[in-house]
Amino acid sequence: MDLILFYLASAFYFVAAIQYFIHLATRRRLMGQVATWATGVGFLFHTFSLAERIGTTGRSLAGNPYEVVSTFAWAVLLLYLLFELRSRSHLGGAFVLPLALLAMLAAAGSRKHFTAELDPALEGIWLWAHVKLAIFGNAAFVIASAAGLMYLLQERQLKSKRLRGRTLPLPSLETLDRWSYVSLGLGFPLLTLGMLMGFIRAGSAWGGYLMADPRQIWSLITWLIYGTLLAARISRGWRGRKAALLSVAGLAAVLLTFGGVHIFSKGLHAF
Amino acid sequence: MAIVVLGLNHKTAPVEIRERLHFPEKDLPGPLGLLGALPDVFERLILSTCNRVEIYAVVPEGAAARAPLQAFLAEQRDVPAETFGESLYLHVDAHAVRHVFRVASSLDSMVVGEGQILAQVKAAYALASRHQCTGPILNTLMERALHVAKQVRTDTGIGAAPVSVASVAVGLAQRIFSDLSGRTVMILGAGEMAELALTHLKEEGIHTIIVANRHHERAVELAARVGGRAIMFPQARDEMVGADIVISSTGAPHFILGREDLAEIVRRRHYRPIFLIDIAVPRDVDPQVNELDNVYLYDIDDLQGVVAANLAAREREAVQAEAIVDREVGQFMEWLQSLEVVPTILSLRERFEIIRRAEMEKALGRMGDLTPDQREAVSALTASIINKILHQPMTELKRQASSTDGHLYASILRALFRLPDHPKR
Numbered sequence: 001m002d003l004i005l006f007y008l009a010s011a012f013y014f015v016a017a018i019q020y021f022i023h024l025a026t027r028r029r030l031m032g033q034v035a036t037w038a039t040g041v042g043f044l045f046h047t048f049s050l051a052e053r054i055g056t057t058g059r060s061l062a063g064n065p066y067e068v069v070s071t072f073a074w075a076v077l078l079l080y081l082l083f084e085l086r087s088r089s090h091l092g093g094a095f096v097l098p099l100a101l102l103a104m105l106a107a108a109g110s111r112k113h114f115t116a117e118l119d120p121a122l123e124g125i126w127l128w129a130h131v132k133l134a135i136f137g138n139a140a141f142v143i144a145s146a147a148g149l150m151y152l153l154q155e156r157q158l159k160s161k162r163l164r165g166r167t168l169p170l171p172s173l174e175t176l177d178r179w180s181y182v183s184l185g186l187g188f189p190l191l192t193l194g195m196l197m198g199f200i201r202a203g204s205a206w207g208g209y210l211m212a213d214p215r216q217i218w219s220l221i222t223w224l225i226y227g228t229l230l231a232a233r234i235s236r237g238w239r240g241r242k243a244a245l246l247s248v249a250g251l252a253a254v255l256l257t258f259g260g261v262h263i264f265s266k267g268l269h270a271f
Numbered sequence: 272m273a274i275v276v277l278g279l280n281h282k283t284a285p286v287e288i289r290e291r292l293h294f295p296e297k298d299l300p301g302p303l304g305l306l307g308a309l310p311d312v313f314e315r316l317i318l319s320t321c322n323r324v325e326i327y328a329v330v331p332e333g334a335a336a337r338a339p340l341q342a343f344l345a346e347q348r349d350v351p352a353e354t355f356g357e358s359l360y361l362h363v364d365a366h367a368v369r370h371v372f373r374v375a376s377s378l379d380s381m382v383v384g385e386g387q388i389l390a391q392v393k394a395a396y397a398l399a400s401r402h403q404c405t406g407p408i409l410n411t412l413m414e415r416a417l418h419v420a421k422q423v424r425t426d427t428g429i430g431a432a433p434v435s436v437a438s439v440a441v442g443l444a445q446r447i448f449s450d451l452s453g454r455t456v457m458i459l460g461a462g463e464m465a466e467l468a469l470t471h472l473k474e475e476g477i478h479t480i481i482v483a484n485r486h487h488e489r490a491v492e493l494a495a496r497v498g499g500r501a502i503m504f505p506q507a508r509d510e511m512v513g514a515d516i517v518i519s520s521t522g523a524p525h526f527i528l529g530r531e532d533l534a535e536i537v538r539r540r541h542y543r544p545i546f547l548i549d550i551a552v553p554r555d556v557d558p559q560v561n562e563l564d565n566v567y568l569y570d571i572d573d574l575q576g577v578v579a580a581n582l583a584a585r586e587r588e589a590v591q592a593e594a595i596v597d598r599e600v601g602q603f604m605e606w607l608q609s610l611e612v613v614p615t616i617l618s619l620r621e622r623f624e625i626i627r628r629a630e631m632e633k634a635l636g637r638m639g640d641l642t643p644d645q646r647e648a649v650s651a652l653t654a655s656i657i658n659k660i661l662h663q664p665m666t667e668l669k670r671q672a673s674s675t676d677g678h679l680y681a682s683i684l685r686a687l688f689r690l691p692d693h694p695k696r
Contacts, residue, residue, distance in 0.1 A: 027428075087449075158446060159561060161573045172449035173544055237542015240564055 002056065005049035006070060010104045012042025013077075017101055020093030027169050032090025036081075039093065043081060046074050060128045065110035068131065069258060073103035075139035083143065083179050089171040092179070095146040106258075126201045133194030134219070138254045140187025141226050145251040147179035152244035177239055180247075184230045191223055215257060222253040272611070273333040274408065276362040276370045277340045278318075278325030281381050284358035286321075291350050294319040296398070302347045303404045309339055314406040316399040316413070318374070320391050322381055327371060329408045333363030365604050371412060372596045375420040377429070384430040384585045389420050408610075412603070419599045426595065429588040432581035436574045437467040439581070440548050441475055444516055447546050447567060452476025457514035459483050459507060460521030461493050464550050468518055469497055481514060483507040485521065508532060512539045518548045519555040526557045533560045550574070611681040612668055618690040623661065627653045 019035030022028075050071060054060065080096045154170040170176070198216070229246050232238035238246075279289065294302060299317055306315045306326070314329040326344070330336040341359060345352040362370045373379045375392045396413040399405050405413070424430055433439045441451075448454055454477050458465055461484060469480065480499030484490035487503060494501035502510055508528075511517060521527060528547075533556075537545060547568045549556040554570050561568040631653050635646065671680050684690065 154446065158443065158567050161569070161576065172445060173447045175449045237537075237565055239542070239544075242564075 002049045002052035005045045005052060006104075006108070009042045009046035009049055010101070010108070012038050012045065013097060013101050013104060016042060016093065017097035020090065020097055023090050024094045024168065029090075032093075035090055035093050035097075036084060039077065039081065039097065043074070043077050046070075046077070050074060060131075066107050068135065069103050069107040069110065072135050072139055072258060073100045073107065075136050076100050076103065076142050079139055079143045079183070080146075087171060087175045087179070089175065091168075091170050092146060092150065095150060096143065099142055099146065103258075124201070126197050130194050130197035130201055133190050133197065137187045137189075137191030137194050138222070138257065140183045140190065141222065141247075141250055141254055144180045144183035144187065144226070144229070145247040145254075147176045147183065148244045148247035151176040151180065151239060152241055155240045173239075180239075180243070181233060184226060184233065188223075188226055188230050191219075191226070195219055195223060218253055218257040222250060222257055225250040225253055272313075272408075273330055273336075273364055274367045274412065274607075275328050275330055275333050275336045275340075276325055276367040277328070277337060277344075277359060278323060279355060279358040279360065280323035280325070280379065283360060284355060288350075288355050288358055289322070289324065292319075292324045292344060292348050292355060293321070294324065294348070296394070299398055300402055302343075303399060303402055305347070306343060307404055309343065311336065311339065314409040315404050316395060316409055318392060318395040320388070323374070323379075325374075327367070327409060327412070329406065333367075334361070337361050365600055368412065368603050368607075369596060369600045371416050372419045372599055373593075375416040376423040376592055376596060377420070378423075378589055378592055378596065382434055382582075383589050384434070386430055389417070389424075392420070393417060408607070411606070415599065415603055419596060422599075423592045423595055427588040427591045429585055429592050431588075432584050434578055434581050434585065435467075436464060436550070436571070436578060437471045439574050439577045440468045440518075440569070441471045443567070443569060443577075444472065444546055445475070447544050448515060450476070452478075454515040455479040455481065455513055456516040456518065457481040457483065457507070457511055458493070458499075459517065459519045459527070459555065460485075460523075460551065461489055462520040462550070465518045465520040466493075466497070468548060468550075472516065473497070477516075481510055483510070485523075508536065511536050511545075514545070515543070516546045516548065518550065520551050521555055523551070523555060524553055526555060528556045528560065530557055530559045530563065533563055533566050537563060537565050548574070612671075615681040615684055615690065616665055616668060619665075619684060619688060620661070622688060622690065623657050627657055 016035045016038035019031055019038055023031035023035055050067075053067060076096065077100050080092065080100075084090065084092060150170050151173060153168055154173055154176065157168065157170075158173075171179075198219075202216075225246060229238070229243060229250065232246075233243065279292065281289070284292075294317055296319075299319070303315065303317060306312055306317070306328070311330050311332075312328050313331075316327040318325045318327065324344075326340055328336065328340065337359075341352055341356065344350070344355075370379070375389060377383060377385050377388050380388050392413075396405070396417075400410065433442045444451060444454075451472065452475070456469065456472055456477050456479070458469060458480065473480075478498070480494070480497055482490045482494040482497070482499045482501045483504050483506070484493070484501075485504050487501065490501040490504075493499070519528070533545070533547075537543075542565050544565045544567065547556055547560065547566065549568060549570045552571060556568055556570070558568065558570070560566055631649060635641065635649065641649070668680055668684070
């Protein structure tokens with residue numbers, strides 16, 4: 001049942017993504033509103049899908065890649081919808097929805113993990129907290145990266161004075177900077193806490209705090225990149241090109257943290 | 272029956288002639304009334320703005336309307352007809368309808384896509400309507416024109432991008448700072464364009480204004496006029512730390528702000544973005560400043576470049592708008608032509624009914640006494656004959672009503688049967 005809801009949600013996200021692109025291209029407000037509605041409906045189905053899963057398995061959603069990545073996509077969309085409603089701009093959707101769809105695709109790809117049993121090693125409150133914090137921390141970073149990329153595009157347009165004819169109707173620099181700053185400010189402590197809990201839990205489960213585990217390493221890299229971004233934004237006002245480049249690198253790190261482990265190696269951290 | 276437009280605009284007449292023919296709004300009712308007293312003017316409306324003076328009217332025959340309307344204008348505005356005769360254009364029927372739709376949609380304006388003309392057209396129509404100068408045809412025409420104008424505005428980007436330097440500057444500011452209310456603007460020097468930009472910014476909610484001028488008295492005077500605060504010129508660099516937008520318009524022959532100046536100002540602003548509008552010639556701000564992060568510098572050429580690009584975009588949107596107008600003109604003309612037919616059908620039936628009654632009375636008189644049933648049968652017979660005869664032609668007439676030749680059918684019928692003309696409204 002949760003699978004049906006999951007696929008329904010994905011379908012609506014797909015429609016929403018198309019609508020967001022049309023909105024970007026034609027600048028018709030109606031398209032943007034339709035896109036938001038589609039995202040909202042998809043999000044509702046997605047929420048029910050996750051709730052259903054919790055209900056049937058009787059445990060939290062930390063068990064396998066399908067659950068974790070689906071929750072991750074859910075978190076990204078939750079944050080995006082909040083930002084969209086605050087800033088009343090539909091333009092970020094064209095950037096965020098494809099990323100969320102990618103995550104849904106990855107989750108669907110882990111079909112062999114659709115079974116409900118949980119590895120007994122993955123029990124406990126620390127684990128639950130670790131997974132949740134890591135998911136939300138990374139989701140916030142995805143939003144920050146999308147905002148950073150859009151900031152770069154808007155800044156480019158303004159600096160190059162290439163405002164002839166069709167320009168991308170992006171949110172203002174101030175709005176994008178706020179998205180980015182708030183996301184970073186939210187995500188960094190969440191991820192830090194999540195990683196700490198991970199280390200503690202790893203100590204009891206694997207016998208060592210820091211192993212040569214790909215996911216741990218990539219998480220650290222992600223943490224370092226976004227930490228640098230946050231620090232540079234505060235002290236040196238990094239907003240434009242430099243920040244965007246770094247956040248793209250950070251986005252790659254996030255994707256590798258979540259997905260790369262399965263593609264490249266097994267490691268201890270694999271579900 | 273024809274719709275005509277007679278008038279002149281900024282394309283056909285220079286301002287000296289337009290201003291002499293312009294009707295101030297308060298002066299319109301009198302002339303509107305007098306226009307209706309002319310024998311061949313059934314419905315009328317006068318549109319008079321700084322860029323055009325036009326009469327929209329419903330008359331029996333299009334070309335014949337030129338002379339009396341031109342004479343009317345000459346007399347009302349006390350201007351000899353020869354002075355403006357060459358500037359006048361006369362549009363009839365479909366051309367007139369197209370013209371009205373284009374004017375309302377701002378396609379005939381000096382700046383395509385401008386927003387004022389629609390309100391002006393609406394006001395002219397409301398005034399004429401209030402004074403009972405319009406009738407069913409003009410009413411429908413104007414209502415349709417307002418609808419088309421609205422459709423053009425929503426469906427095309429014709430009025431979207433700003434096309435004046437000042438509004439472009441504000442648009443750029445909004446790309447940087449989403450909400451302008453609560454922002455601070457500093458103006459260095461003075462000048463008409465700087466003040467215009469300032470006015471636009473104030474409309475968007477900016478109310479903190481700092482004014483600096485090499486001659487302090489001028490700063491004080493400008494500050495008083497715009498509701499700002501005057502500072503001493505040497506303090507400008509320090510005060511700029513608190514300014515989000517800087518409009519620079521001094522007469523200085525060299526740069527007054529360089530790269531190091533802005534680098535320091537931005538640093539002291541904690542790297543919050545700053546928008547510099549340099550409309551001075553020679554320029555006040557070193558163009559290298561634009562290379563700094565979080566600094567956005569536009570000089571007068573840059574701003575005019577954006578204006579040109581936006582005007583070009585409007586021209587492209589205008590093509591779409593013309594297509595919408597074309598479609599609407601077609602639909603309106605169909606409706607107009609169908610109008611001819613209905614009264615013709617009624618007139619014809621009336622005529623036949625009169626003949627039927629007259630002949631029936633005569634025949635019944637010669638037949639002597641008939642029972643009520645027999646009288647009834649005779650009446651039914653005559654009515655049935657007429658209906659059968661008329662059925663085919665009436666159906667065909669209605670069918671042809673919306674075609675391009677529909678009015679011909681109606682006109683020929685009226686001529687053949689000598690049906691009375693449309694009554695004067």
